[in-house]
Amino acid sequence: MAVIPALRLDGVSFSYGTLPALADLSFSIAPGERVALLGKNGAGKSTVVRLVAGLERPDEGTVWVGDWDTHDAAPEQLARRVGSVFQHADQQLFASTVRDDVSFGPRALGVGAREVERRTDDAIEDLDLAPHAAHHPYDLPPAFRKLAALAGALALEPALLVLDEPTIGLDGALRGRVTRALLERSAAGVALLVITHDLTFAAETLERGLVLDRGTLACDEPLAGLLGDATRLEPLGLVAPPVAALSAALDLPGRPVRAADAARELARVARGRPGP
């Protein structure tokens, strides 16, 4: 029997009033797959997140979350399968401490008290939020609020995580934390759909790139090849991240796009030559 995709969009169109956002969009994401949703501002990326979370319904076509049609499922039901971080995460935080906010999701799902504790502890630990767990979310900088929202999505332990710009304002160490947490979840079978303009983060974390252009799918291919090809990125409104540009400029074997891979190749090539 074929594996049911974690997410499938089937001919989805959507407009905000008279303003078209998505036109006949189709793609699917397998369990455990790590997908970047890329594209210019206004391309329709955040609309995809709202459709998958059930906050909007497609005008045409179907959004399938596993074997659920979002037409028939309320957002609170979809939360059993989808953990979302919205563009303006502030709007999804409401508890008086970070810890209460993170634990709200599993509590609302009706899981047992001990399990709520475990999930909350894990999510807070995964994102290094323990020092801020007792703080009011609004006493923290916006980037921490986004992390708190992400921890809340992780605590749902959903089959699919849909994240809109999860790393805005994060420093390198915390971006690394997010990458590690997402790789762990993916290894356990969680599908990831991540909107980001941070292609360095995308290269480190994700494996497949979907590029939206004015509401339609302009590109769907492995991220490593795409990010290393500056001539193809340009018309899509994207710029190669520095590591990919470095690999291309020095012609490193395999054109690595991740920092650790590039460092390894750089060392290997340097050993075989007199300089630098």
Add this chain to the structure above:
Amino acid sequence: MKSLTLEGATFWYPATESPALREVSLEVAQGEVVALVGALGAGASTLLLVAADLAPRVTGGRLAGAVARRDRSGIVLPTPWTQASGMAFTVWDEVAFGPANLAWPTHEIARQVDRALERLELIPLASRDPTTLSGGELQRVIIAAILAMDPGLVLFDEPAAELDAGGARTLWRLIRLLAKEGKAVLLATSALDALPDVADRVVWLEDGAVRAVGTPDLLADVAACDAGLGTSVATVWRASGLPGPYPLTVAHAVQRWR
């Protein structure tokens, strides 16, 4: 001419014992772009709020030390959507809201709004309802709205956060242009790879205090790389075990490699 001078500035948020800024001394001159870098929570956003005269005036809390501003400032917050007036039905009117509150003559408001919209490449969106914009589009509108007030000191907190590659490139170029026109620019960003082309000086904040000040070359220092504040290229170079000094950018790396 100094636009902003901080001398031994220490700031406490309300009901906190540990200061968010410690003895920070810093000058930003007209025509200069100064970038604040550091780990999240190091104090960059707080420093911008102090520079904008929002802390402690609006935030509450307590400030010790001296802060002198020569110019009127404008700040783009890291949550630009909270800066929309909510009272405009078009992008043009949203950008005009600030200048109108400065009681400028109508023709001057129109001139500044048109110029700001053009600079942020927003002319095609001028008649759009701001509530229908994407996050990145709205971020550009808010930047335009701040610039339309013609502040002498421009403060940016993560100004490229929601911008696509083209929007970010436009913004970084515009920031250089603002400096060329004589404005003082102080910005906080985690987009370290952009800084070699943008910043005249980089200020490294740690735990609310200034750890180091230098040219963008600071972002290729061993200590900065160790603290996660190296550029991507410097960080890869260091991780490869190749000897320093580490290249700051791809162009520098190519020179070193030859």
